[in-house]
Amino acid sequence: MNYLDPRLELIATARQFYQQGWMVGTAGNLSVVLPDGSFWITASGRSKGELSLSDFVRIYPDGKDDSSNNLKNNLKPSAETAIHQVLYTLFPEANACYHVHSVEANLVSRFVTGDSLPLPPLEMLKGLGIYQENPNCQIPIFANHLQVPKIAADIKERFTITPAQIPALLIRDHGVTVWASSPESARNYIELVEYIFRYMVAAWALGRRGDAGNDND
Ligand SMILES: CSC[C@@H](O)[C@@H](O)C(=O)COP(=O)(O)O
Numbered sequence: 425m426n427y428l429d430p431r432l433e434l435i436a437t438a439r440q441f442y443q444q445g446w447m448v449g450t451a452g453n454l455s456v457v458l459p460d461g462s463f464w465i466t467a468s469g470r471s472k473g474e475l476s477l478s479d480f481v482r483i484y485p486d487g488k489d490d491s492s493n494n495l496k497n498n499l500k501p502s503a504e505t506a507i508h509q510v511l512y513t514l515f516p517e518a519n520a521c522y523h524v525h526s527v528e529a530n531l532v533s534r535f536v537t538g539d540s541l542p543l544p545p546l547e548m549l550k551g552l553g554i555y556q557e558n559p560n561c562q563i564p565i566f567a568n569h570l571q572v573p574k575i576a577a578d579i580k581e582r583f584t585i586t587p588a589q590i591p592a593l594l595i596r597d598h599g600v601t602v603w604a605s606s607p608e609s610a611r612n613y614i615e616l617v618e619y620i621f622r623y624m625v626a627a628w629a630l631g632r633r634g635d636a637g638n639d640n641d
Pocket residue numbers: 449450451452453466467468469470501502503504523
């Protein structure tokens with residue numbers, strides 16, 4: 425669907441993710457880049473199941489927002505704006521960044537103690553750009569610091585040294601974030617990673633490995 429105002433797409437997607445249980449209460453945040461390089465991001469603390477056009481803050485390329493208007497309308501940018509900003513800086517081709525909190529994302533973030541999680545070699549990985557016979561794909565995991573700029577700094581440091589295999593990252597005990605060239609692709613990426621996490625949790629519940637290992641090892 426192509427909306428005249430990209431906030432309409434974010435509103436519809438947030439409602440859909442809310443209904444899936446991935447953006448319950450005020451959890452999660454969505455942003456979309458505009459032609460002038462600014463981006464709309466969901467305002468902090470808004471119920472994601474019932475957003476309206478006035479529940480967004482515009483962040484300009486210099487990092488500033490329209491503070492007098494935001495003050496007047498009691499709007500604060502998402503607490504996780506720094507993460508969106510760092511991802512747009514690292515990946516200039518990205519035009520949308522979506523972050524959700526699902527139960528499964530939090531469960532799988534505890535499947536390993538290290539800083540990356542092996543993903544099972546599912547066909548779904550193709551939707552995230554992985555075209556390999558028996559892929560060894562990992563999603564990076566970041567610590568959930570109370571200070572969000574510290575999480576953003578960790579993301580910047582890690583991805584500057586080690587490129588991301590897929591356009592997604594996990595924050596342990598918190599949720600998943602994806603970036604994409606369009607809002608439609610970002611929605612698909614969230615759905616794909618959430619499918620993979622559901623599969624991993626289901627496999628784990630069946631006593632099977634939900635990661636890239638096969639049954640013989
Ligand atoms: C349910 S509280 C979740 C927040 O702390 C945060 O992690 C989040 O995703 C939403 O923050 P927000 O500032 O509304 O964008």
